[in-house]
Amino acid sequence: MADKHLKIFVVEDNEWYNRLLVHTLTLNPDYEVKSFFNARDLLNCLHESPDIVTLDYRLPDISGLETLRRIREENSDIQVILISEQEDIDMAVTLLKQGAYDYITKTNDIRDRLLNTVQNIRNGIGLKREIHTLRKEIQKKYSFSQSIIGESRAIKDIFGLIDKALGTNITVTISGETGTGKELVAKAIHYNSGRKDKPFVAVNIAAIPSELIESELFGHEKGAFTGAASRRVGRFEEANGGTLFLDEIGEMPLNMQAKILRALQEKEIERVGSNNRIKIDCRIIVATHKNLKEEVKQKNFREDLYYRLLGLPIELPPLRERENDILILARYFIDRFCNENGIPLKRLSEASQKHLMGYHFPGNIRELKSVIELAVTLAGSDLIEPSDLVLDQDDPLSLVAGDSMTMQEYELKIIKATLKKYHGDISLAADQLKIGVSTIYRKLKEEKDH
Numbered sequence: 001m002a003d004k005h006l007k008i009f010v011v012e013d014n015e016w017y018n019r020l021l022v023h024t025l026t027l028n029p030d031y032e033v034k035s036f037f038n039a040r041d042l043l044n045c046l047h048e049s050p051d052i053v054t055l056d057y058r059l060p061d062i063s064g065l066e067t068l069r070r071i072r073e074e075n076s077d078i079q080v081i082l083i084s085e086q087e088d089i090d091m092a093v094t095l096l097k098q099g100a101y102d103y104i105t106k107t108n109d110i111r112d113r114l115l116n117t118v119q120n121i122r123n124g125i126g127l128k129r130e131i132h133t134l135r136k137e138i139q140k141k142y143s144f145s146q147s148i149i150g151e152s153r154a155i156k157d158i159f160g161l162i163d164k165a166l167g168t169n170i171t172v173t174i175s176g177e178t179g180t181g182k183e184l185v186a187k188a189i190h191y192n193s194g195r196k197d198k199p200f201v202a203v204n205i206a207a208i209p210s211e212l213i214e215s216e217l218f219g220h221e222k223g224a225f226t227g228a229a230s231r232r233v234g235r236f237e238e239a240n241g242g243t244l245f246l247d248e249i250g251e252m253p254l255n256m257q258a259k260i261l262r263a264l265q266e267k268e269i270e271r272v273g274s275n276n277r278i279k280i281d282c283r284i285i286v287a288t289h290k291n292l293k294e295e296v297k298q299k300n301f302r303e304d305l306y307y308r309l310l311g312l313p314i315e316l317p318p319l320r321e322r323e324n325d326i327l328i329l330a331r332y333f334i335d336r337f338c339n340e341n342g343i344p345l346k347r348l349s350e351a352s353q354k355h356l357m358g359y360h361f362p363g364n365i366r367e368l369k370s371v372i373e374l375a376v377t378l379a380g381s382d383l384i385e386p387s388d389l390v391l392d393q394d395d396p397l398s399l400v401a402g403d404s405m406t407m408q409e410y411e412l413k414i415i416k417a418t419l420k421k422y423h424g425d426i427s428l429a430a431d432q433l434k435i436g437v438s439t440i441y442r443k444l445k446e447e448k449d450h
Contacts, residue, residue, distance in 0.1 A: 006122055009050040009065075010035040012041045012083070013060050017106070020082075021054060021194060024111045025118065037315030039067040046074045052101075052121055052293065054114070055089075055110055057084040065095065079121045081114070083330075099243045106262050148181065148188060149332050150325035154317040156187070161314045171311030174287040180316040181288035190243040198242030202219050203235050206248040213256050218263070224273025238268050239282040249309065250290035250301065261305045284309070319361040319368060326356055329365060333372040334384075348378055348384050355386045415443055 008031055012018040014034045018035050024031045034050075036042045039062035041051065053071060068080055079101040082089070092103040104110060105159035148155065148162075162185065165172050172189060174182045183202060190200045208216050215224075221235030235244060246252075252260065264284065268277045286309050295301035319326060330348060338345050348356070352375075361367055375388040382431045415433065419440075422428040430437045 005030055005031045005032050006118070006125070007048070007050045007120065008034070008052045008054065009039075010043070010054050011039065011044060011059065012054070012056045013037050014056075015057075021114070024114060028115075030120070035252060042067070043070055043074075045099060046071065046078070049075060051125060052079050052081065052118060054081045054083055058084050062302065065098065068095060068098055068100055068161075074172075079125075081117055082119075083110075083114075133169045148184060149329050150322055152325045153320040154322050155325060158314060158316065159310065162189055162192075164194050165312050165314075169283045171283070171309055172285045172314060173292070173310055173312070174285065174316065175292070175316045176287075176316030177362075178289050180318060180365035181365050182315055182316060183245065184286065185314060185316065185416075186243070186245045186285045190245075190283070191286060193241050193283070199239050200243050201235050201239035201247065201282075202245040202247060204247045206251040210253045213253065214259065217260070218269045218271055220272035220273045224271070230271070230377075231271070232353075234269065234271065236263065236280045236282060237278060240280055241282065243283045243285060246284065246286045248288060250284040250288040250292055250295055252301075254300070254302065257302045257305050259301065261308055264308055267424075284311075319364045320359075326361070326368065327353055327395075329368055330356055330372050333369050334376060336365055337376050341375060344382060346379055346382050346384055349386070350385050351386050352389060355389055355391070359391050379448075412447055414444050415440055422431065 008022045009032060010018060010025070012021055012035070017036070018037065018362055022033050022035050023074075025031050034045075036045070036241070039059045042055075043062075045242075055064055055067060059067065064082055064084075068082070071078055071080055077100070080099070080229070082092075082095050082100050082103045083106060084103065085106050087105045095103055101121060102119065104113050107113075146220045148158070150156075162392075167191065174185050182313055186202070187200060190196065203216065205213065215228075215232065216236050217236055218239060220228050220234050222228060222231050263280070266277075267281065269280050270277055292301055292306055292309075296303045296306050319329075327348070330353075334346055334348070337343070355370075356368075363370075371389060371391060375391055378388040378390075379385070415429065418429040418432055419426065422432065426437050426440050430440055433440075
């Protein structure tokens with residue numbers, strides 16, 4: 001626990017037994033103990049927020065059950081241990097259902113029972129505080145103005161859309177090329193929304209075999225199919241109260257799309273092998289690198305599901321359209337990689353900056369991160385030079401990097417790179433560049449004649 005002291009209130013009307021309980025607990029110097037002889041005095045001091053209350057079941061003024069109820073109403077974080085002279089199974093069950101942590105009888109081993117129970121509660125409180133701290137750190141990490149790096153107009157527009165998504169539970173569809181940071185945006189929305197203290201569950205549809213998607217999302221009962229050795233809770237249930245992020249939703253098989261649509265409309269699911277309906281309450285955020293509207297036209301995606309998911313569309317810009325963000329991100333990745341690996345801080349030379357700004361980045365932010373981490377590793381000094389930047393020079397649109405060239409030289413360089421990419425197939429190259437085959441022949445001939 002961050003604060004080692006545990007505050008315990010002892011409520012016992014028998015003076016001798018009251019002293020016994022207080023003495024037992026104060027043997028541990030980490031326990032701050034205060035005693036009461038009736039329920040009313042206890043209830044008047046609940047504003048002091050004890051961690052634990054040991055409560056005698058039979059008090060002279062208010063019953064143990066009623067006192068428990070009032071404690072839970074005042075502060076549900078207070079753990080209550082009921083102590084009774086006799087073992088009453090029915091009453092114990094009732095008290096536990098009402099929120100009591102444990103029910104202990106006044107027997108010879110009460111000291112050991114009490115200390116063990118208090119220690120278990122203490123461990124639970126410590127874990128709860130650790131989880132709370134971690135959640136705060138995660139929420140800070142995914143504050144979208146901190147986690148999404150950039151100052152370009154394009155990324156500021158994205159900030160505006162994320163901000164609009166925070167006030168409601170509207171479904172969000174995030175689109176963009178591979179590596180643009182779709183999951184990062186989904187997490188930024190979740191951890192800044194009213195659901196931030198509930199689970200964020202991410203599922204990559206493209207990574208799951210089609211025959212297992214239903215079980216993965218909805219769960220299954222024991223024996224539902226060969227290999228189903230036990231019941232499994234699905235991702236919808238895991239995300240209950242929080243956010244379910246369905247990445248690469250465009251890869252969802254058509255037969256599953258109908259089941260997903262029904263689950264979203266009815267807000268309930270059925271595990272595979274069961275007829276019982278389970279209510280679900282989770283926000284849906286989906287992501288895709290495909291054009292879902294085009295997928296609908298091609299009959300690869302259901303139109304009704306498309307409109308059910310559309311909600312608030314957020315289209316992430318490719319890195320090449322984010323202006324100076326390339327250098328801002330590059331410096332961020334350099335600093336982080338150097339700090340994480342204990343490497344003296346390095347920086348980009350002017351030539352390297354120019355090289356990065358001229359590159360097309362087909363892999364977007366993910367590619368930039370890999371390029372920078374390798375460059376830091378390869379650099380022989382504190383200055384990263386162009387020779388340390390391993391870029392895909394076969395990407396036609398990256399060829400604008402480097403020395404100035406005429407338009408004719410650019411065109412020829414792009415044509416040659418495309419031909420290399422398609423292993424000399426002029427038809428494929430022409431189709432990719434949206435020019436005629438004769439144009440390619442002419443450009444190559446002009447170079448030869450020149």
